[in-house]
Amino acid sequence: MDTSSSPDGAPRPLLELLAGIDLALWVWDPAAGRMAYASPACADVWGATPAELAVDGRAWLAHVHAEDREKAALGLKGKELRDDEYRVTLPGGTERWVRGRSFPVRDSAGKTVRVAGLAEDVTQRRQMADALQQREAELLQAQKMEAIGRLAGSVAHDFNNMLTVIMGYSQHMLEAVKDGEPRRAELELIARSAEKAGALTHQLLTFSRRQVTQTVLVDLNAVVSDMHKMLRRLIGDDIELKVTLAPDLPAVLGDPNQFGQVLMNLAVNARDAMPKGGRIAMTTAALHLDAPLRHRHGFVPTGDWVSLTLSDTGSGMDDAVQSRIFEPFFTTKESGKGTGLGLAIIYGIVAQAGGHVVCDSAVGKGTSFRILLPKAKSGSVVAVMSDAAPAASLRGTETILLVEDEEWVRQVARMTLAEAGYSVVEASGPAEALYMAGHHHGPIHLMLTDVVMLQMTGFELADQLAPTKPDMRLMFMSGYTDNPIPDKHRATPFLAKPFTPSGLLQKVRAVLSA
Ligand SMILES: Nc1ncnc2c1ncn2[C@@H]1O[C@H](COP(=O)(O)OP(=O)(O)OP(=O)(O)O)[C@@H](O)[C@H]1O
Ligand SMILES: [Mg+2]
Structure with a gap:
């Protein structure tokens, strides 16, 4: 070992021990302004070899990031116990994080005669801590968005049902009130406001990702x-x-x-x-x-x-x-x-x-x-739902099984369909729908069902009923779904809530005529 880099008077076995551990260990002689000892690992951590440090004890500082240099240099002062982390650029160009600890060694009179220190590469630990912090921030962000989304989604769900009722009855009343009658303008205002409110709930649902979409x-x-x-x-x-x-x-x-x-x-x-x-x-x-x-x-x-x-x-x-x-x-x-x-x-x-x-x-x-x-996977074939052209007449005489657990929404839909000439079989939920379908004499041409219901979803109801009614067409209505549309129903017609009576009749006629 180079005597210039050995701690004064240290016995040989100790020096060999120090050389064998991969901690960077050093002893600084403040009076002489030189390194009294630097272990081989100093080269790995600081990018300055013990031989270089023997010539210039401060050679390592040149590798320390300019912004951290002042802080790192305090480690040599020996005024106090120090524990610092700083960046070092190794000769190959890689940047590492180094933790340096140092303390003064005093003589019996209390005078600092040496400063001793340890340096270790903590890059991996820093990276892990950074990654963890980033993950936590991401998680927090995701949770925040999820919570706001859930709130927005559930409010919008209830609003959509109420708006369907408001739209339904205001349009119904508009049909009874002729142009020029005093109440006409007021009714139109109600109908238009309901539509505006519907546009807002639509936006909220889009944000909360509970908007029904067709992919x-x-x-x-x-x-x-x-x-x-x-x-x-x-x-x-x-x-x-x-x-x-x-x-x-x-x-x-x-x-x-x-x-x-x-x-x-x-x-x-x-x-x-x-x-x-x-x-x-x-x-x-x-x-x-x-x-x-x-x-x-x-x-x-x-x-x-x-x-x-x-x-x-x-x-x-x-x-x-x-x-x-x-x-x-x-x-x-x-x-x-x-x-x-x-x-x-x-x-x-x-x-x-x-x-x-x-x-x-x-x-x-x-x-x-x-x-x-x-990028869509090759072979992912998705049925394209083209919106059918508006039907010439919105009337019909077919039989429709209407499944909806919100009573007022069901009433509006039933009234609208019945007034347009359809026979409506009503059910307030999936169980009742299965019962009605089983006991109904004559054909059922269309099942129009809500999606989010207590006993089972509209999708599940359709899957149970479809095999027994091969000629029955399907249409779902919802403004909100927590369950993604199952693949097999991606092409099934969908009526978004809130809907107006004419929107409902348009879609029903288009599906039955298709
Ligand atoms: N291209 C952009 N340049 C500068 N700032 C932007 C840009 N896009 C968004 N922002 C900032 O982000 C904010 C939020 O944008 P966001 O589109 O969500 O809402 P908004 O534009 O304020 O209102 P809204 O879109 O509902 O009319 C904006 O108010 C604006 O400060
Ligand atoms: Mg904007």
Whole structure:
């Protein structure tokens, strides 16, 4: 061993022991301003070998990150017990975290004659702690969104049933009150308000991911192209719009109308961030991730993704705003200008489709929102539900089994259907529906059933009844579902609550005539 790097007077076996352990151990001689001893492991931790340290005891400091250097150097002072963590860049260029501990060694008179210390590589521990912290933050964020979503979803569910009743009876009364009669305008106001309220519950349900959606294979390029004209008009003349579509873009699974809404909400936000004009770029791309993509709000797992990016040259957002953007009702816009639902809705739509929203933003530089949706697996064939053309007549004489556990909703639906000429067999739940179907003489042409009921879901009821009634058509109605639509029912017609009487009749006629 180099005598210049051995602690003064230490016996040889001790030196060998010290050399054998992989802790970086050192002894500093403050009077001489040199390392009295440095163990071989100092080279691994600090990137400076004992030989180099023998020449210049402070050589290791050159490898310490500039921001941490002052703190790390205090370790040599020997004024107190020190325990610091600092960054070191090893000669190969890798950055490591080092924990350094040091203490003064005093003589009998209390004078500091040496400073002794330990240094160890704690990079792995730091990384694990960081990852844990990130996971905790993600979990907290997910739980928060889940809780708000559940609240919004259950409120919207009850509202949808009530709104169906309000819409039903107001439309019914409108039919009895002629144009020009004094009560007519008031009734119209009720009907219109109910529809507006329905639009709001629809947004809340979209956010809470309890919105009933029908999933189809979607070409995001087509969604962008379809929306282009509308977006152009929406953002005004002061903003340039550049669209770049990737050729041969793989399909994704989801609801094309909802993806359209995502684009629109993003474009409106971008417009609002550029009151003096600017540029919006919309791009689609296929993307393969070899490693998870970490970002502020979580991470995107490895795999094949299709991305839709909307960037603007607007105001950008600071950290505090960025961390809250997906919260429903979080807005920085003056009251009346924004409700703070735009990004919450995007979050819900994208999450429901199994995707992620990645936001990059810097104050004064602009913002970019990247939507990543999983590439649809080859062979995933999904029936495409085309909305049937509006029926010429909304009347019919077929028999309909109506299953709905909300009494008032059932009454409105029954009244509407009966007045349009249909025979209605009513059931207040799945058990009663099974009984009625078993005891009904004559054909049942259609079962119109609620989805969320106590004994079993509408899907399960349909599965039980269908084998005994091969000619019976099916239609579900719901505004809210905690259960995803089973694959076999993805193509079954769906009536979203709240519905108006004419909406109901349209859909019923279309299904029966198909
Ligand atoms: N492109 C953007 N540039 C700068 N800030 C943005 C951008 N997009 C969103 N934000 C910020 O995020 C906030 C939330 O956006 P979000 O779309 O959810 O609600 P909003 O636009 O305020 O209201 P709403 O969309 O309901 O009309 C905005 O108020 C704004 O501060
Ligand atoms: Mg918005």
